[in-house]
Structure formats: C-alpha cells, structure tokens
Amino acid sequence: HREAVEKASAGLLKPLLDQELSVVFYDITTVRIHGEKELGDDLRQYGHSKDVAGTARQFALGVVQTADGLPIAHEVFEGNVAEAKTLAPMLRRLLKRYQLQRVVVVADRGLLSLDNVDTLEALAADEGLAIDYILAVPGRRYAEFTDVMAELHPRLADAAEQSGKESVTETTWQGRRLVVAHNPERAREQTRARRRKIERIEQIGEALAQRLDNQDAGRPGRGRRSTDRSAHRRFHQTVLRHQMSSIVKADLGAEQFRYDIDDEAWTAAERLDGKLLLVTSLEAWDAQAIVERYRSLADIERGFRALKSTLDIAPVYHRLPERIRAHALICFLALVLYRVLRMRLKAKDSAFSVERALEALETVQRHAVEINGEAHTGVSISPEQRQLFQELEVKPPSQANVSA
Structure with a gap:
C-alpha cells in the first residue's frame, strides 16, 4: 500500500517539484514507543529522546517537505540511528520518486558531517544532477572554527553594533563556503549565562578550598572530613554538570585541590556566542538569503509538534516493524492533510x-x-x-x- 500511496502523491505533487530549482527541507525526530520484548528486526531501540530528557525506547521518523511547507516523503528508522546516516538514504528515495533537475537540501545541525557532504557531492556526480546543500554546523564541532571566529568576530560584532540588528558575512572552510550570522541579542544572553555558570563554579571551588584550609587549621566544621581527592571529585562533577569542562580545568592529578580557568578557551567561546554557522555549496545566493532559507527549516519542527500533539502520533504500542511503519504512514498522511488545510486557510486570509x-x-x-x-x-x-x-x-x- 505504501508504494501506491507514494506513487499517487508523486503524481499530485509533480507540478510543485518539477522546477529548475527545488528546495527541500529535511529533519528527523523521535517517537516514543512501548513494549519490552525484542524482535530480530526491531525498530524499537533505545536512543537519545527528543521528547524526554535522557534515553527512551523509540523509533526515528525522517520527513522531507517543500519550501512551501508541504510534506512529500518520510522514512522510519531504528530508534538509535545516527541522524547523519539518514540523509543520503532519504535523498536517494526522493530522487527516485521525483524527476528533479536540481535539489537544495536544507538540514539541521545533527545531520552535518563531512561524510554527508562528500556523499551529497558524489551522489550529484553519479546521478548527473545539481544537488546543493545548506547544512548547519553542530555546536560540538565549533572548536574547529576557533581560528575562523578570531578573524570574523570583530567584523560581525562591529556591524551588528552599528546596525543594531543581525550581521551576516562569509568565508571558506575546508574548501567550502561558510556563511556566518551573528545575533547580538542572542550573543549577550549566551555570554551572560556562561559567566553565571563560571561564577557559580568558582564559588563552589572557593568553598571547597576554604573547607580544606579550615580543616588544616584545626577547624573541621560539620559533616564528614573532606579530602583533596573528594574535593576534586565534587568539583569535577560540578564542572561537567554545567558543561564547562573546556574552560574550567580541575587538576585531578594534583595532590592538593586546585583548578584553573582557561582564559583563552573562554574568549574563544564568547566569540562563538550568537553565531549561526552554515556550510553550503550554493554560490549564486547571497549570504543573507542562505540564512533566511535555513531558518525556514523551523517550519518542519512545527510539523513535528503537530504530529505529536494535534495528530497524536505517540505513544505507539505496535511491536512489528510493518505495523510501526503503517502507523507512521497514516500519521504522515494526516500531516499532509494538516498542511493542506493550513495552506488553504492562509490563502483565504482566514482567521x-x-x-x-x-x-x-x-x-x-x-x-x-x-x-x-x-x-x-x-x-x-x-x-x-x-x-x-x-x-x-x-x-x-x-x-x-x-x-x-
């Protein structure tokens, strides 16, 4: 039944997609699922949940939609799949279904990897198609851009201060075009939040050091006696909890409790505050258009919220893979109808x-x-x-x- 549905949808959407340039947005979410038994080809796997903090049993759902917000394809993956590995399979299915001449793939931070970029470029060469991309750089890779930001940050900050709004510039990174947007308000928020965290960590460090000093002076205070080792351990846990280990360094090998603040790493982190980093193969579009097109990706997140609230895709109680896929297909079709409703209401300027x-x-x-x-x-x-x-x-x- 799925093949019949996809064939029908391809026919309906063909006029929208058979254009010289087709922009498609891709993102992936997780869907909670219940059950304890395990199957040989089980889609229900434990992975990082996007709905609850921590790990949950789930399956992953990838969705492709047009620039107008109309969903055109979906795929179900195991719940522990790495997001970066889902992009190429989905794109191959999309190209097989629609006769496209050119595609611009816009995807979120979890989908960027150099392997994905290489795969997209190789796929374009193999298929004889123009496949371009706009991919956001994930925060965990920001350290690779320390030198780039040292050069660009003063220019971006000055431009934002003079205009009072977001500034955009571009450079190259590993031979690819890199577009950088700087939001000054967001930068101030992130900088203040980091400084508060570091101040709190230093307060805890000073309290631990003072307790050790008091013990050495014969004033042990209440509670169990502290040691330099226990102080190191507690301080290190605090640093990890606040995700500041790149800046606050606890010397776990020292005999006496001590820690250091890496001022250079702190400065580098502040240069990245408020930044959006986009790797793209598009040369004809200006930098501002690249940023605006990427931010349209937020609409697919709204679709996921509709799936999980209005359309009640979760929780799921199926256990067989084909039933899970059927459940996802029905919910995907409901999302298509939801978006058609939205488009028609918007066209009529409805209240x-x-x-x-x-x-x-x-x-x-x-x-x-x-x-x-x-x-x-x-x-x-x-x-x-x-x-x-x-x-x-x-x-x-x-x-x-x-x-x-």
Missing part, C-alpha cells in the same frame, strides 16, 4: 488556525430520525462551519431534510 478549524468541524452532526414510520436524515451545520467549508474549498455535507 482560523488549523487547530481551531478542526475543533469547529468536530461538531458537525448527522441526524437520522424516523417520524410516523418515515426515515429522515440530514446534517446540522452552523454559519461558522459553512464559512470554513467555503474557505477550504470543500463541498459541505448534504443538508437535505434538515429543518432550520
């Missing part, structure tokens, strides 16, 4: 949101009564509901035999 429209339409009632042995049927529709059917360009249900 209704999709959620409010669905809530209003839920109260449409069909009646079936028998009077003097004669059956009568009809549908009750309010003026608000009539307006909605008109805005959605959908013929309302028949109101035959319904009295005012």
Whole structure:
C-alpha cells in the first residue's frame, strides 16, 4: 500500500517539484514507543529522546517537505540511528520518486558531517544532477572554527553594533563556503549565562578550598572530613554538570585541590556566542538569503509538534516493524492533510488556525430520525462551519431534510 500511496502523491505533487530549482527541507525526530520484548528486526531501540530528557525506547521518523511547507516523503528508522546516516538514504528515495533537475537540501545541525557532504557531492556526480546543500554546523564541532571566529568576530560584532540588528558575512572552510550570522541579542544572553555558570563554579571551588584550609587549621566544621581527592571529585562533577569542562580545568592529578580557568578557551567561546554557522555549496545566493532559507527549516519542527500533539502520533504500542511503519504512514498522511488545510486557510486570509478549524468541524452532526414510520436524515451545520467549508474549498455535507 505504501508504494501506491507514494506513487499517487508523486503524481499530485509533480507540478510543485518539477522546477529548475527545488528546495527541500529535511529533519528527523523521535517517537516514543512501548513494549519490552525484542524482535530480530526491531525498530524499537533505545536512543537519545527528543521528547524526554535522557534515553527512551523509540523509533526515528525522517520527513522531507517543500519550501512551501508541504510534506512529500518520510522514512522510519531504528530508534538509535545516527541522524547523519539518514540523509543520503532519504535523498536517494526522493530522487527516485521525483524527476528533479536540481535539489537544495536544507538540514539541521545533527545531520552535518563531512561524510554527508562528500556523499551529497558524489551522489550529484553519479546521478548527473545539481544537488546543493545548506547544512548547519553542530555546536560540538565549533572548536574547529576557533581560528575562523578570531578573524570574523570583530567584523560581525562591529556591524551588528552599528546596525543594531543581525550581521551576516562569509568565508571558506575546508574548501567550502561558510556563511556566518551573528545575533547580538542572542550573543549577550549566551555570554551572560556562561559567566553565571563560571561564577557559580568558582564559588563552589572557593568553598571547597576554604573547607580544606579550615580543616588544616584545626577547624573541621560539620559533616564528614573532606579530602583533596573528594574535593576534586565534587568539583569535577560540578564542572561537567554545567558543561564547562573546556574552560574550567580541575587538576585531578594534583595532590592538593586546585583548578584553573582557561582564559583563552573562554574568549574563544564568547566569540562563538550568537553565531549561526552554515556550510553550503550554493554560490549564486547571497549570504543573507542562505540564512533566511535555513531558518525556514523551523517550519518542519512545527510539523513535528503537530504530529505529536494535534495528530497524536505517540505513544505507539505496535511491536512489528510493518505495523510501526503503517502507523507512521497514516500519521504522515494526516500531516499532509494538516498542511493542506493550513495552506488553504492562509490563502483565504482566514482567521482560523488549523487547530481551531478542526475543533469547529468536530461538531458537525448527522441526524437520522424516523417520524410516523418515515426515515429522515440530514446534517446540522452552523454559519461558522459553512464559512470554513467555503474557505477550504470543500463541498459541505448534504443538508437535505434538515429543518432550520
């Protein structure tokens, strides 16, 4: 059934996609799933959840949508799949389904790897297609851009200060175009938050050192006696909890409790505050257009939220892979209808949101009564509901035999 659905959807969406340039957005989310038993080809795996803190049993759902926000493809992966490994398989399926001449892939931070970039470039060469990409650099790789930011940060900060708004520039990184956007307000927030963390860590470090000094002076205080080793351990745990190990260095090998602040690493971290780093193969687009196009990716996140709230994709209680995939397919089709509703309401400049429209339409009632042995049927529709059917360009249900 899935092949039939995809073939039908390809036919419906073909006019939208068979263009000289087609921009597609791709992202992946996780969906909670229940069950304890394990199967040989089980999609239900434990992985980092995007819904709850920590690890959960789940499957992963990748979705591709157009620049207009219309979902066009999806794929189900194991719950512990690495996001970076899902991009190429999804793109191959997309190219097989649609006769595209050119594709621009826009994807989030979890999908950037040099392997992915190499794969995209190789796939373009193999298929004889123009495949471009806009990929965000994940935060864990920011350390690779220390030298780049040392050069660009003063220019970006000055431009943002003069204009009072975000500044954008570009350079090259490993032979590829790198676009950098600097949001001064976001930078100030991140800088303040980091400084508060470091101040808190230093307060704890000073308290630990003071306790050790008091013990040496014969003033042990309350509680168990501290040692330099226990102080090191507690301090190191605090640093890890605040994710400041690149800046605050606890000397775990020292006989006496001590720590250092790496001022150079601190300065490098502040240079990256408020920055959005995008690696792209697009040469014709200006840097600002690259940033704006990437930020449109946020719309796919809203689709995921709709899947998990309005459309109730989770929790899932299936255990067989084919049933899990069928469940995901039904929810994906519901998301397509959800987005079509949104597009039609927006085109009519409607005051209704999709959620409010669905809530209003839920109260449409069909009646079936028998009077003097004669059956009568009809549908009750309010003026608000009539307006909605008109805005959605959908013929309302028949109101035959319904009295005012």
